[in-house]
Amino acid sequence: MKKLVSVPFAMLLGVSVALAGCGSEEGSGSGSEGDGAEKIKLIAAHNQTTPDTPYGVGLDKFKEVAESESDGNIEVEVHEGTIGTEESELVEKLKLGAADVVLVSPGFMTQTGVKEVDLFALPYLFDSFDHWEQVVDGEVGEEVASIVNEKSNNDFKIVGYWSAGVRHFYGKKPLETMDDLNGMTIRTQTSGVVSDFWKQTGAVPTSVAWGELYQALQQNVVDSAENAYPYFVAQNHHTTKNGKYTTETAHDYTTRFLLVNGNEFDKLTEEQQEIILKAADASVAAEREALYAQEEEYKEKAIAEGAEVSEIDTAPFVKIAEPLQDAAAKDMGVEELLQKVRDLK
Template sequence: MMKKIVLLTLFMLVALSMVLAGCGTDESSGSEGEGAEKIKLIAAHNQTTPDTPYSVGLEKFKEVVESESDGNIEVEVHEGTIGTEESELVEKLKLGAADVVLVSPGFMTQTGIEEVDLFALPYLFDSFDHWEEVVDGEVGEEVASIVNEKSNNDFKIVGYWSAGVRHFYGKAPLEKMDDLNGMTIRTQTSGVVSDFWKQAGAVPTSVAWGELYQALQQNVVDSAENAYPYFVAQNHHTTKNGKYVTETAHDYTTRFLLVNGNDFDKYTEEQQEIIMNAAEASVVAEREALYVQEEEYKEKAIAEGAEVSEIDTAPFIEIAEPLQDQATKDMGTEDLLGKIRDLK
């Protein structure tokens, strides 16, 4: 009798193990490979205006990730809903409350990585083609390595996006650089950008982006600077002190698409490949959208009464180049500056 009980128990254990093994195979099957779990990524940027290039880029990221993983990786896109300040987004990335975020070089310097301020130097680039050649090449790779190393792998750059080319707009057009003398301008109030505008004759002033429309309308500031897709979307061109746009093209902007490198390293090789493929696709989609919107929003501004003019930028560049030299010397990035200039 005891022998029969033992044999029956062994039979039941074998049967149960086969059932459990079958269940494990079903749960781990799919494109992610054996044993991989489904994951959810929170992707975020700080813009609240709908249909921005940022939105286009992150939606493409979501599309590619979910398609290539057969839905085993889900992406939840947040557009200004979990943070309208870049500091909030980066903090969430470090703490695991976000997995993919977009930030500017100017903010990254606040984390102690001064070298990325290289990309914020006035007149560093002379065209979008030049900018792309730099960020997509050796210089971009070196900056990505610096960010990863200095952040102890908290930040991993997986793509370079653009926020457009920035121009001056204010209460009067600029016919020559001297027209800036004594004019207040909403821009960075410290660092090389501030020094540049001071040497051009202007008075850098701090105004929150969300308050700038009112500041321009009520004469709090005389002028500002930004790219068409952003200041026109906020109707700054319809204000008393935002009507006159002078195409100074002083900054072909760079934005970093970041993931947490430590979390990224925990993913399977297939998951990592899917995320990198999606990041590459998002770069293409975001830039294409941005370049189209540059023209669309310029035409919109003119149609709605803005007056657009060009200016000889040579005097501005003459101020900018010594500032570039000193800034890169201080940052230890003179070699990168040389490579960027060689690509012009």
């Protein structure tokens, strides 16, 4: 679909704090000595329960590379929605040591006090996957990783940037112009910049749990929603009364953070750290490749099953989004980073 660029291994090493060779400690990352090499076990988790997601592909690749490169001395146990279906749960488990590698969105990172990461959640920040990759794989991604590490006191360390696809509008009718959103309820964030954006389009942001959204669309509880093809089609939202029409607004090229606990990471040997970073790098490439393929696959599936897909002039939407971006960046203190993102378009 788009060119695949994984997070540079050198960049990941660059955002690491000083490597330490102190061996494993007790906890989820500890193990036992067998053939003379230190053995550790890592718990890796994401919140999706649908089979065969890009998240699953990415963590499976992480497991494969970590175990192979360590000759089995690093064991990775992958949990797909089994130790938490809410990202807040996974963040807390990572901080407390009950998980070692987790995947979370910028919104949940802001809840930990690192508000700068919400830059990546601004509507229409990116205009293509190529643009997104240039940002997260370059100087901006490196700076954000450093901010997260520093402001979390090393509790959270970004070791890779994944995507959850590009989000579009889907609802009970197609959008021919932005005016078609007037008074329409949409399942999305109900506070913050995302909410403000949809309000300014004329829509009414409404809170509905993801697990309840199929029924809400089917029973006319909510008029519409917004998400990426691999996620809303996998949940059959396109087959509901109020989910049949997808309009490709492409308002959010999503970012997800692959995190480890930096303090626990620093307790590992230099060799173990390098293997984990190499596994993270491989997981980035695998997850993106799977996601880009599924973007097309699930779009075609939706159309084949009766959904109708249309395009729309996004210029009026962008016109609303840009001043919101400016105000949010000023509030977060990341005006320079926002300009760097824009300069890469």
